[in-house]
Amino acid sequence: MASAVAAPVSGGKRQAPGGSREDGNRMVVTPLGAGNEVGRSCVHVSYRGRAVLFDCGVHPAYSGVAALPYFDEIDPAAVDVLLVTHFHLDHAAALPYFLEKTAFKGRVFMTHATKAIYQLLLLDYVRDRGHRLPPDRDVNGIRFWCYAAGHVLGAAMFMVDIAGARVLYTGDYSREEDRHLPAAETPQLSPDVCIIESTYGVQQHQPRDVRERRFTEMVHSTVAQGGRVLIPAYALGRAQELLLILDEYWSNHPELHSIPIYYASSLAKRCMAVYQTHISSMNENIRNKFGGQSNPFYFKHIESLNSIDSFHDVGPSVVMASPGGLQSGLSRQLFDRWCSDRKNACVIPGYIVAGTLAKTIINEPREVTLANGLTAPLNMQVHYISFSAHADFPQTSAFLDELRPPNIVLVHGEATEMSRLKQRLVSQFDGTNTNVVSPKNCQPVELRFRSEKTAKVVGRLAAENKVPDVGESVSGLLLTKGFTYQIVDPEELRVYTRAQLSSANITQRVTVPYSGSFDVIRYRLEQIYECVEESESDVPALVVHQRVRVSLDSESHVVTLQWSSDPISDMVSDSVVAVILSVGRDKGPKHVRSEEAVRRTKEEAQRMAEKVVHAFMVSLFGDVKVAEEGRLVISVDGDVAHLDGRSGDVECENAMLRQRIETAFRRIQGVVRPIPLSAF
Ligand SMILES: [Zn+2]
Numbered sequence: 001m002a003s004a005v006a007a008p009v010s011g012g013k014r015q016a017p018g019g020s021r022e023d024g025n026r027m028v029v030t031p032l033g034a035g036n037e038v039g040r041s042c043v044h045v046s047y048r049g050r051a052v053l054f055d056c057g058v059h060p061a062y063s064g065v066a067a068l069p070y071f072d073e074i075d076p077a078a079v080d081v082l083l084v085t086h087f088h089l090d091h092a093a094a095l096p097y098f099l100e101k102t103a104f105k106g107r108v109f110m111t112h113a114t115k116a117i118y119q120l121l122l123l124d125y126v127r128d129r130g131h132r133l134p135p136d137r138d139v140n141g142i143r144f145w146c147y148a149a150g151h152v153l154g155a156a157m158f159m160v161d162i163a164g165a166r167v168l169y170t171g172d173y174s175r176e177e178d179r180h181l182p183a184a185e186t187p188q189l190s191p192d193v194c195i196i197e198s199t200y201g202v203q204q205h206q207p208r209d210v211r212e213r214r215f216t217e218m219v220h221s222t223v224a225q226g227g228r229v230l231i232p233a234y235a236l237g238r239a240q241e242l243l244l245i246l247d248e249y250w251s252n253h254p255e256l257h258s259i260p261i262y263y264a265s266s267l268a269k270r271c272m273a274v275y276q277t278h279i280s281s282m283n284e285n286i287r288n289k290f291g292g293q294s295n296p297f298y299f300k301h302i303e304s305l306n307s308i309d310s311f312h313d314v315g316p317s318v319v320m321a322s323p324g325g326l327q328s329g330l331s332r333q334l335f336d337r338w339c340s341d342r343k344n345a346c347v348i349p350g351y352i353v354a355g356t357l358a359k360t361i362i363n364e365p366r367e368v369t370l371a372n373g374l375t376a377p378l379n380m381q382v383h384y385i386s387f388s389a390h391a392d393f394p395q396t397s398a399f400l401d402e403l404r405p406p407n408i409v410l411v412h413g414e415a416t417e418m419s420r421l422k423q424r425l426v427s428q429f430d431g432t433n434t435n436v437v438s439p440k441n442c443q444p445v446e447l448r449f450r451s452e453k454t455a456k457v458v459g460r461l462a463a464e465n466k467v468p469d470v471g472e473s474v475s476g477l478l479l480t481k482g483f484t485y486q487i488v489d490p491e492e493l494r495v496y497t498r499a500q501l502s503s504a505n506i507t508q509r510v511t512v513p514y515s516g517s518f519d520v521i522r523y524r525l526e527q528i529y530e531c532v533e534e535s536e537s538d539v540p541a542l543v544v545h546q547r548v549r550v551s552l553d554s555e556s557h558v559v560t561l562q563w564s565s566d567p568i569s570d571m572v573s574d575s576v577v578a579v580i581l582s583v584g585r586d587k588g589p590k591h592v593r594s595e596e597a598v599r600r601t602k603e604e605a606q607r608m609a610e611k612v613v614h615a616f617m618v619s620l621f622g623d624v625k626v627a628e629e630g631r632l633v634i635s636v637d638g639d640v641a642h643l644d645g646r647s648g649d650v651e652c653e654n655a656m657l658r659q660r661i662e663t664a665f666r667r668i669q670g671v672v673r674p675i676p677l678s679a680f
């Protein structure tokens, strides 16, 4: 489990989001779109040398390159995975550009339903590149899986796990079940970072039945008075929900059967086949109806309309047409034709993106500019009844309360709504160390993780070793695969690396010319290493630190070193060679020293060590007196400590001073004494 501290990086120079490669524990979350705006959702996350892009949409209020996310801020070639949450254009329509016009060579994932509809929406751009989403994936060590998000058919939230740090990206989601879709799932696992939509900010939706009643009553009264009803909507998504409502209402009101309802979208007609095949992704209401042989998407009272030319506009009617923002296309043509007649009505049924005509007419101006440039009075009734399946504040608040992510990154919301939501969340999670940020486009949010590494002991080692005690070491080979670690017995390497790797023991042997006495070598080695043992052999031989065997052939004047190669033994053998060469260069006696001489030298060394300890202690503590049997009396600011210069035991009432003296003694010993066996 990782924990994190986070802070938005504000002001100053922009940092490239891909820059995380130098700093292993830094995650950078950068909105390339949908930062303080609704439209062109695209969020870049980089961590531990991996990069994920969530969504790749266009901004409906802009056109051409201006509608794209800020791809220049990143290195598309470094993006490993692109995850598309749903088929709406503000989440998916920049995908063809990103695939065809950038250096991106990673993989794209989306749900089955999203892919099926997306192929129809944007031709076959993703046929080769988009992958249908299996339940749990691992790409380059990036693990990810998804949850149903409600919102529209096939919409998913993505949970991504990179080296133990989890990021949840909600995309657009709704926790309210409607006529055809289930509510969003709540992940079982809590993420470290939750990147969440904030479209409706702190607003609260009216209950669904109230909204439905307002909608159907308004449509009914308009057509009953001879008016026409225009419903501008995205071709897919909310349109299906509204059609279900209208079809049911018409069925219950025979007096309306003479009034046609048109659904003007040839694309949507094709996509209905997808709706009909993905019944399993919908809710029980739909599944039950479908199981009862009546396909709820075969509408009884709704006709399709291909273009304005084939439309006989002779009396009251209801027309649902795209696009939802009335920027262009059929919905705009009908709006221009109908807007000046006060009998008519326009229902805006979903979220309206800033910068579109739908946003303008919601404020009921007296005049509007038509597509041909002329102005006309706006007399038709304009109603805003939102059926858009985005979470409102109570849903967002409850969702985050269940998940309790330590970091919340707000995206997909207009600046004012988003900042209101941010304030409410900050006070909701006050005192819980929750970090709420609302970055602008291209403003990186930096998060630091202190992640713990865990390695699993597998194979023979796991069978042999009972659970090791704290501090006990387990020895084996450490294998890394992505961000997972395993410790295996070297013999089993082939098993755990699918025969790609195997291990071998290398025995090394080195000979060094030497004509002196073997005792001199022994003496020198004993000064450096604590463990120098005799080896049973016909010739003089030693084993240094249980690793390197040193033997002398006195006839050919050659010392032979032999060891099993590993980094530590190689290092020990290097030092042994250096000792032998330096002894060979010495001008001093190369004869056998008498036992007595060796003993005397050892005593000298001991006295020398005691002197060194004394001198160091004086330099560190000042007032140090020598007492009997190598004891030192150290006085510091009225505290007195007794140090046994041989054992290192310290007696002192001041615990802090005692600890300082013990540490100092240990360090001095490390310099003047031979290297202990335990050091390796
Ligand atoms: Zn959406």
Ligand SMILES: [Zn+2]
Binding pocket: 039, 041, 088, 090, 091, 172, 412
């Ligand atoms: Zn959206």
